[in-house]
Amino acid sequence: MANKDTEVEEGTVDAPDWLDAMLIEDALHRLGDKNVHVQRVSVRMAAAAGDHFGSALYRVRAHLAAGEDGAAGERWLLVKAPPLAAAVAQSVAEAGLFRRETAMLARLLPQMQALLEEVEPAGAAGAALSARCPLHGATPVEFLVLEDLRPQGFRMAERRAGLGLRHALCAVRSLARFHAASHALLKRDPAAARGLDNPLREQSGAFDHFFTDAIQAAANACRSWPGYEQYAASLETFKETAVSKITELHDAKLGEFNVILHGDFWINNIMYHYNSNGKPKETRFVDFQISHVASPALDLLYLLSTSLSDDVSENHCGLLLREYHAALRRTLALLGLEAPSLEELMRHMQEHGPYAVYGATVLLPIMKAKKVTDVGAALEGDAGAGAHAFRDEEVRRWLQRLIPDFKRRGWLP
Known part of the structure; x- marks a missing residue:
């Protein structure tokens, strides 16, 4: 099930519950984008099946709130998590x-x-x-x-x-x-x-x-x-x-x-x-x-x-x-x-x-x-x-x- 701040659009996948706008905003702040506010994120698989068998790799599009000029922006990050296949x-x-x-x-x-x-x-x-890796964690998964x-x-x-x-x-x-x-x-x-x-x-x-x-x-x-x-x-x-x-x-x-x-x-x-x-x-x-x-x-x-x-x-x-x-x-x-x-x-x-x-x-x-x-x-x-x-x-x-x-x-x- 997608998070309320995670957009489901064509080509995207349901993100894990923990992969949300707050997490991505924190990562962007750590990368130096101190003033951005992430309204929502959309998530895609970043690699074809088999390309990274040791992980699930997500490409995250962060939709930013409009700035003073009225223009909304976006940023892109990758999120790496344990592989989806149980044996792997x-x-x-x-x-x-x-x-x-x-x-x-x-x-x-x-x-x-x-x-x-x-x-x-x-x-x-x-x-x-x-x-660069601005953020990492171990809960609820690595x-x-x-x-x-x-x-x-x-x-x-x-x-x-x-x-x-x-x-x-x-x-x-x-x-x-x-x-x-x-x-x-x-x-x-x-x-x-x-x-x-x-x-x-x-x-x-x-x-x-x-x-x-x-x-x-x-x-x-x-x-x-x-x-x-x-x-x-x-x-x-x-x-x-x-x-x-x-x-x-x-x-x-x-x-x-x-x-x-x-x-x-x-x-x-x-x-x-x-x-x-x-x-x-x-x-x-x-x-x-x-x-x-x-x-x-x-x-x-x-x-x-x-x-x-x-x-x-x-x-x-x-x-x-x-x-x-x-x-x-x-x-x-x-x-x-x-x-x-x-x-x-x-x-x-x-x-x-x-x-x-x-x-x-x-x-x-x-x-x-x-x-x-x-x-x-x-x-x-x-x-x-x-x-x-x-x-x-x-x-x-x-x-x-x-x-x-x-x-x-x-x-x-």
């Missing part, structure tokens, strides 16, 4: 994903932003790391209120096409700034990232069969593709230890170069702003539910294995890593810190390589397939919920190129 909501709660994202948006990202602003020249490209970046001109790249070279370079340079600022924060205050431990060690196994079912589906697909039958057995062997191996790779290693990871660094979690020539000039990152402390290789492997265009994936991964490293070194130097060598970064990439196998077999089919995977059904144990993705032509092309490469690199047994 339970898994999200067990893994503490909202607690993790709240820590990032309310505490850590502002601190990282402040560190960068102390040392970078004014107006540095892509200066903001993320949207929720976050966020800036809506869309009215500011930010938008996502096309998911199935993947990132072209300009977009990918912009993404890795921004990621390097993010990682550098987080590393500086951890150096200054090692306790800053409390609560950002390995997320896979915090869940009770709800995702385990989701991982292994997806890897088995990839093996079954290889067995059905002429010339790829040999990789089916390798994937099935990989599956036997995949959960423990991927969990271990998420641990921060003492004595190694560690950063706060975005944790879910793929094309849909990067928003771009463009210059007058239509070229990407800056980014904002969204969705920090899986952020944790570990090697930067994890974010890089996630992006490389799920989110690039064919041309960039085949021909420019080396360039992306060099550009990432150059931006990391440059930003850390401004912060008074040393970066690992390029050789050390490449060692991290090789040691964490099995994570790319996970990215390609578990995540890529969900991200690239034309038909949306029902993640809720998969988490409830429906092994066939994502099987359709492996029949998708785009997914097949990617896996037929990536899996032999993983075998050559020693990431598959």
